[in-house]
Amino acid sequence: MPTTPVLEQQAHPFDQALALQSQGGDDFLGHTSPAYWNMVGPFGGMLAALALKAVMQHTDRLGEPVSLTVNYAAAMAPGPFQVQARAARTSRSTQHWIIELRQDDAAGVAQTVLTATALTAVRRSTWGASEIAMPDVPRAQDVHGASGVLPLEWLKRYDLRFVSGKLPRTAPGETDAPLPLDVPSVTRLWMRDEPPRALDFCSLAAFADVFYPRIFLRRPKRVPVGTVSMTVYFHARGGELKGCGSGFLLGQARGQVFHDGFLDQSAHLWSESGRLLVTSSQIVYYKE
Amino acid sequence: MPTTPVLEQQAHPFDQALALQSQGGDDFLGHTSPAYWNMVGPFGGMLAALALKAVMQHTDRLGEPVSLTVNYAAAMAPGPFQVQARAARTSRSTQHWIIELRQDDAAGVAQTVLTATALTAVRRSTWGASEIAMPDVPRAQDVHGASGVLPLEWLKRYDLRFVSGKLPRTAPGETDAPLPLDVPSVTRLWMRDEPPRALDFCSLAAFADVFYPRIFLRRPKRVPVGTVSMTVYFHARGGELKGCGSGFLLGQARGQVFHDGFLDQSAHLWSESGRLLVTSSQIVYYKE
Numbered sequence: 001m002p003t004t005p006v007l008e009q010q011a012h013p014f015d016q017a018l019a020l021q022s023q024g025g026d027d028f029l030g031h032t033s034p035a036y037w038n039m040v041g042p043f044g045g046m047l048a049a050l051a052l053k054a055v056m057q058h059t060d061r062l063g064e065p066v067s068l069t070v071n072y073a074a075a076m077a078p079g080p081f082q083v084q085a086r087a088a089r090t091s092r093s094t095q096h097w098i099i100e101l102r103q104d105d106a107a108g109v110a111q112t113v114l115t116a117t118a119l120t121a122v123r124r125s126t127w128g129a130s131e132i133a134m135p136d137v138p139r140a141q142d143v144h145g146a147s148g149v150l151p152l153e154w155l156k157r158y159d160l161r162f163v164s165g166k167l168p169r170t171a172p173g174e175t176d177a178p179l180p181l182d183v184p185s186v187t188r189l190w191m192r193d194e195p196p197r198a199l200d201f202c203s204l205a206a207f208a209d210v211f212y213p214r215i216f217l218r219r220p221k222r223v224p225v226g227t228v229s230m231t232v233y234f235h236a237r238g239g240e241l242k243g244c245g246s247g248f249l250l251g252q253a254r255g256q257v258f259h260d261g262f263l264d265q266s267a268h269l270w271s272e273s274g275r276l277l278v279t280s281s282q283i284v285y286y287k288e
Numbered sequence: 289m290p291t292t293p294v295l296e297q298q299a300h301p302f303d304q305a306l307a308l309q310s311q312g313g314d315d316f317l318g319h320t321s322p323a324y325w326n327m328v329g330p331f332g333g334m335l336a337a338l339a340l341k342a343v344m345q346h347t348d349r350l351g352e353p354v355s356l357t358v359n360y361a362a363a364m365a366p367g368p369f370q371v372q373a374r375a376a377r378t379s380r381s382t383q384h385w386i387i388e389l390r391q392d393d394a395a396g397v398a399q400t401v402l403t404a405t406a407l408t409a410v411r412r413s414t415w416g417a418s419e420i421a422m423p424d425v426p427r428a429q430d431v432h433g434a435s436g437v438l439p440l441e442w443l444k445r446y447d448l449r450f451v452s453g454k455l456p457r458t459a460p461g462e463t464d465a466p467l468p469l470d471v472p473s474v475t476r477l478w479m480r481d482e483p484p485r486a487l488d489f490c491s492l493a494a495f496a497d498v499f500y501p502r503i504f505l506r507r508p509k510r511v512p513v514g515t516v517s518m519t520v521y522f523h524a525r526g527g528e529l530k531g532c533g534s535g536f537l538l539g540q541a542r543g544q545v546f547h548d549g550f551l552d553q554s555a556h557l558w559s560e561s562g563r564l565l566v567t568s569s570q571i572v573y574y575k576e
Binding site: 121 | 354355357359361362376377379382384386388399400401403404405407409411412413414415416417418419420469472473506507516517519521523524525542543544545546547548549550552554556564567569571573574575576
């Protein structure tokens with residue numbers, strides 16, 4: 001009998017959570033993963049990765065991801081779910097996708113829990129530039145790990161090393177202490193899968209959602225929150241991502257507007273060597 | 289016979305272009321408007337407005353727009369088109385929409401030309417703040433109009449007054465003269481419908497797309513371009529928009545990354561009184 005070490009036999013938790021069984025055509029089956037559980041459902045980044053995974057796994061796919069918008073329509077229950085990924089339009093070099101995740105309700109009727117659209121494209125080499133330089137920060141190995149700030153299972157799947165803008169601690173009964181408005185709600189942190197995993201488009205989509213809602217930085221009072229829509233733009237080809245290996249990414253997030261129950265925040269992800277790989281934005285529901 | 293003046297009888301060109309006939313349920317019929325024609329199809333902002341209009345006109349709609357993502361899948365021909373707007377999931381206070389625009393091809397088969405998702409929600413009053421102050425610029429009435437920079441029909445439907453970052457002029461044979469990378473590709477301009485029209489969610493969606501692609505500012509050489517996806521977050525209620533009347537908006541756009549055929553740019557829209565009404569981002573195809 002072969003004596004392969006256990007570690008080599010077992011897929012990375014991220015890949016286990018991403019596993020989709022093709023049902024032929026546009027349809028796939030998946031199962032929520034307790035390893036990426038958030039407060040009341042799967043980590044939103046994991047769901048973004050799953051929506052993209054269905055596209056990546058689709059036999060008709062043309063090219064690589066350029067943009068992805070994921071809309072979180074309802075809380076998901078632990079258990080199986082269906083994914084449908086349909087190429088709504090395919091041109092010579094681009095392809096537009098519509099994706100839906102559904103779960104059966106108590107009566108066995110499939111209900112939409114997530115909608116998404118994505119663009120894949122065959123990229124060609126062109127003139128290029130980046131206007132947003134990576135901030136000058138200490139190297140990842142010189143920054144202390146800070147996972148487990150909140151007791152959430154998915155946080156254990158990431159090695160998060162905060163450079164600035166760490167989640168403020170709150171104590172029961174503590175009153176609001178908003179940041180002065182001339183201090184931007186910026187968080188900078190190094191991030192990597194735990195255990196390390198080679199970067200790809202699906203993990204990039206998940207990394208775009210690791211930032212906690214900016215309202216927790218502006219108002220230490222913890223109010224109920226939930227991302228309702230996230231858009232991710234990919235600025236690299238698959239080959240370039242491979243070149244990043246399982247290195248750290250530097251992430252930066254900043255809030256823009258907080259108004260009547262919804263805030264938006266923008267995010268940037270750089271490779272360890274300073275390439276801006278992802279720009280992203282999301283809009284987040286908050287109560288009070 | 290009544291002697292109503294002609295001006296009062298005729299709808300604003302924007303409303304004429306937005307007209308959708310309900311076909312019952314999720315289906316609507318529209319017709320492209322020559323008044324908002326761009327290079328090879330309708331102005332993308334008009335199409336974003338049309339996708340949102342189908343939601344606004346839908347009898348099942350709950351609440352007001354919070355986010356909208358529009359994907360431009362194919363060039364549109366002059367003529368009729370079908371819109372389908374489906375509420376994929378409705379909760380107590382939020383509703384997720386999937387929208388598709390289709391046009392018949394030569395063989396009479398309906399082909400998707402645009403996909404979109406939107407979130408509408410019943411907003412509640414909460415704590416709020418804006419981190420992005422309106423830039424300090426001259427008032428709209430003190431800035432010269434600059435419509436008609438390019439000979440495009442849709443530009444005649446807007447009163448655009450550039451404060452900075454006007455489209456550079458190019459001459460045949462002119463060589464590339466990229467901006468130094470430490471100079472951001474920022475454009476600031478006042479904008480208003482021409483003739484003036486009271487602000488609403490549909491016109492806001494269109495305003496988010498009036499900025500020319502940032503690559504024209506970085507590289508005066510004109511290469512073929514086209515927005516492939518735009519996301520718009522609305523940070524105001526309908527009542528607040530009504531309060532803006534037909535006043536000017538201040539818009540600001542900035543490029544972030546230009547890489548292998550796709551660039552992304554972010555945009556902000558403030559009311560004349562300085563309220564940040566919209567944050568937006570888009571990803572644009574470019575050649576060479």
